[in-house]
Amino acid sequence: MVRQDHPAARAWPERWHGLLAGRSATVGRAPGRLDVMGGIADYSGATVLQLPLRNSVYVAAQRTDEGRISVFTGGPWVPHLSTTSASVATTVVTGAPVADAPRRLRRQLLDIDAHWAAYVLGPVAVACAAGILPAIEGLRLSVWSEVPAGAGVSSSAALEVATLRAVLGLYDREIDSLYLARLAQQAEHQVALAPCGIMDQVTAVFGRKEHLLMLRCQPADILGHRRLPDGVAVLGINSGVTHHVAGKQYGRVRIATFMGRKMIASMDGSDPPGGYLCNLDLDRFTERYASRLPDKMTGADFLDRFGATGDDATTIDPDDVYHVRACTTHAVCEQVNIRRFLDGLERYERTGDPQGVRQAGKAMLASHDSYDTRCGLGTPETDMIVQLVEAAGMPAGLYGAKITGGGAGGTVAVLALGENAHASVQAIAEAYSRRTHNQAGIIAGSDHGAISEPVRHILIDAEGETREQGPSA
Numbered sequence: 295m296v297r298q299d300h301p302a303a304r305a306w307p308e309r310w311h312g313l314l315a316g317r318s319a320t321v322g323r324a325p326g327r328l329d330v331m332g333g334i335a336d337y338s339g340a341t342v343l344q345l346p347l348r349n350s351v352y353v354a355a356q357r358t359d360e361g362r363i364s365v366f367t368g369g370p371w372v373p374h375l376s377t378t379s380a381s382v383a384t385t386v387v388t389g390a391p392v393a394d395a396p397r398r399l400r401r402q403l404l405d406i407d408a409h410w411a412a413y414v415l416g417p418v419a420v421a422c423a424a425g426i427l428p429a430i431e432g433l434r435l436s437v438w439s440e441v442p443a444g445a446g447v448s449s450s451a452a453l454e455v456a457t458l459r460a461v462l463g464l465y466d467r468e469i470d471s472l473y474l475a476r477l478a479q480q481a482e483h484q485v486a487l488a489p490c491g492i493m494d495q496v497t498a499v500f501g502r503k504e505h506l507l508m509l510r511c512q513p514a515d516i517l518g519h520r521r522l523p524d525g526v527a528v529l530g531i532n533s534g535v536t537h538h539v540a541g542k543q544y545g546r547v548r549i550a551t552f553m554g555r556k557m558i559a560s561m562d563g564s565d566p567p568g569g570y571l572c573n574l575d576l577d578r579f580t581e582r583y584a585s586r587l588p589d590k591m592t593g594a595d596f597l598d599r600f601g602a603t604g605d606d607a608t609t610i611d612p613d614d615v616y617h618v619r620a621c622t623t624h625a626v627c628e629q630v631n632i633r634r635f636l637d638g639l640e641r642y643e644r645t646g647d648p649q650g651v652r653q654a655g656k657a658m659l660a661s662h663d664s665y666d667t668r669c670g671l672g673t674p675e676t677d678m679i680v681q682l683v684e685a686a687g688m689p690a691g692l693y694g695a696k697i698t699g700g701g702a703g704g705t706v707a708v709l710a711l712g713e714n715a716h717a718s719v720q721a722i723a724e725a726y727s728r729r730t731h732n733q734a735g736i737i738a739g740s741d742h743g744a745i746s747e748p749v750r751h752i753l754i755d756a757e758g759e760t761r762e763q764g765p766s767a
Contacts, residue, residue, distance in 0.1 A: 310354045310436040312366025312379060313754050318763065319356035319436075320751055322459025324452040324498040324744040325349065326441035328530050328707050328737065329698035331632045331661060334544070334669070336491030336511040337605075338551055338625035339570025341632055343508060343520075344493055345528055346501025348739030349441040351452035353414065354752065355460035358432035363387060365414045365435045380408035380415070384430050387419045395419040396484035409486070413453040416485030418461055420477050426467055435460070444536035446697070446704020447737060450486065451494035454478035455744050463749030471745050472514060475499045489548055489607035494699070501743035512570055520636075523643040526651060527715045528707055530737030531723050533675045534730075535703035544700045545608055547621050547669045552603035553596055554622025558583050560600065571622065572629040579626045587619040620668040627664060631657040648688070648711060655694020655709045659684065662696035662706075671701030675730055679706040682722045690718040705737060 313319055325346040332342025364381035382402050387395040399419040403409050414435055421427045435457060441449040455478050462469065469477075475495040482488045482495075492514050497507050505519035522528065555571050561583060567573035574583075594612035596603075603610065635657040642650030662680050666672035676697045683695040683706075691712035698705045708719050716738060723734040751763040 307368060307438045308759060310366075310438070310752075310754065310760060311368040312364065312434055312436045313354060313356050314358065314434065315754050315756050317356055317358075318751060318753050319354045320460050320463040320749050321352055321354045322456040322461075322463060322744065322749055323350050323352050323747065324455035324459065325501060325741050326351070326447040326449055326452050327494060327497040327501065328447060328528060328705070329493070330506055330528050330707050331635050331658065331696075332493065332509075332511075332628065333661070333665070333697075333699055334491070334547060334671070334701065335572055335625050335628035335632075336493040336509075337489075337548060337607075338555070338628075339510070339512045339568070339572040340625070340629050341508060341510045341517065341572075342493045343506045343632065343635065344497040344501065345506055346497055346503065346740055346743055347441070347447060347737060348741045349447070349737065350741060351441050351449065351456045352438040353453070353456040353460045354436040354438075355457075355464040356434045356436075356754075357464060358434055360432035363415060363418060363430065363433045363435070365411050365437065367437045367439070377408065380406060380411040382406075382415065384432060387415070387422045388430055392425070393423050395423040396481070400485045400487070403485075412486040413450045413481070414457050416481030417454045417457045417478055419485060420480045421458065421461065424477065426469060426477075427461065427465055433461070442532055442735065442737070444704070445532045445735070445737070446699040446701070447530065447532075448494040448498065448699065450482060450488065451478060451490075451498045454481050455495060455498040459744050459749055463751075471499050472496070475514065483607045489545055489605075490700070497743065499744050501741075502746075503742045504740045512568060512573075520639070523639055525711055525713075526639070526642070527710045527738075529710060529716065529719045530698065530705040530707055531679050531719060531726065532705045532735035532737060533673070533679060533703060533726070534732035534734060535673050535675045543670055543702055546614065546616060547624075547671060548605065549593075549603065549608050549610055550616035550618050550621035551625050552605040552608070553591065553600070553616055553618045554587055554625075556600050556603050557587055557618070558622075561586060571625040574626055576626055576630050579623075584619065584623060587622055589617065589619050590615050591618050592616075617668075617670070624664045624668040628661060631661045631664075648693075651693045651709065651711050652688065655692075658694035658696040658707070658709055665697050665701045669701065672697060673703050675726075675732060676701075676703065676706050678729065679722065679726050679734075682725055683708055686718060686722060690721070691715050692718050692722070
């Protein structure tokens with residue numbers, strides 16, 4: 295059986311788990327995202343293409359005088375947890391020195407075996423460390439999630455952004471929207487210890503319904519929103535294999551890529567341009583640098599010869615072995631794939647020739663292959679989905695597919711054309727489920743990012759039910 299990984303209609307819960315009756319609260323929302331192109335090249339400065347999803351996370355924030363900050367989880371796609379709530383003393387995030395709030399929170403969550411709460415409480419800690427929030431006497435946060443966790447569609451960034459929106463609204467604080475995305479990323483780096491790029495958080499904040507967000511990650515330059523051409527759709531198939539951005543292989547790939555950047559800079563101080571590998575021309579990389587990069591290098595050897603990589607989101611393991619050349623090559627080649635994808639869509643929109651969509655699909659397939667062969671971030675299950683899409687091909691209206699986000703499981707994005715797109719993707723998901731006995735899920739539909747709508751104010755009545763009081767800017 296194939297499930298639909300999106301709700302029939304966007305709706306709040308009738309009851310917010312953990313909120314106190316007779317008190318008001320604020321609600322922030324943020325969507326998940328489908329990584330159409332770019333993925334792990336974001337931290338190398340790529341221009342990534344991201345589709346905000348209909349699946350959203352809602353976080354309600356309520357002041358208390360309990361002296362604690364507590365989080366309660368609920369919703370159809372909250373993962374299986376040993377406990378659905380967690381609580382820490384307010385002094386963990388408000389105590390002196392305030393700049394140490396993320397570190398103190400991280401230690402406390404490990405002590406109480408609630409690392410999962412880092413994605414909700416972490417944003418509160420980084421906001422306190424940044425001096426944005428006033429003294430907190432007590433805070434309850436209630437989560438309602440429609441974004442599949444562990445599916446590679448950025449449930450973590452949606453949680454972080456929705457939390458910041460709700461808490462900032464609760465305390466009547468306004469900050470720049472791009473700064474909000476950066477705070478969310480800092481929470482993931484400093485508290486969750488997940489070395490993500492910034493594309494997920496920016497999409498959760500700025501995404502536009504049925505448009506690809508075009509983001510040049512240098513560090514976060516929004517180039518615009520590109521509407522998908524008429525008849526073209528991008529859908530996701532959730533493999534059912536859990537993906538972890540904090541997983542060891544993702545970290546290895548990121549470290550190896552930054553090693554390559556540091557080595558190239560040591561060969562020629564003018565490269566890579568602006569410090570970003572994705573600015574390096576592929577021919578120049580191939581002719582001047584590729585053969586001079588080591589196939590493999592231990593962390594200890596790199597540290598002895600080059601020192602730190604310059605990436606503050608990762609730490610080199612001296613005993614680990616890093617595939618420098620392959621991972622660096624992926625970053626440079628991925629920018630080429632992204633340009634070919636966009637050129638293909640433009641060709642189709644201009645001429646109506648489906649060969650343009652085929653060109654875009656081939657770019658996706660090349661990206662997926664590089665995830666596998668260069669980065670080791672594929673899985674047999676996601677490979678099978680891509681192979682099934684390739685086999686069905688143009689007669690089924692399917693033109694390309696690739697693993698999303700950090701890879702190593704999660705969701706495959708599928709490029710389709712024509713009115714039968716959803717039915718064709720459904721057939722692929724069913725075939726995959728029969729072969730693997732995994733319950734595949736289809737992710738379809740799009741919605742706007744967080745800043746497209748105001749933070750909402752609600753009242754929890756004496757029976758614990760929700761009554762909306764109106765929007766707040």
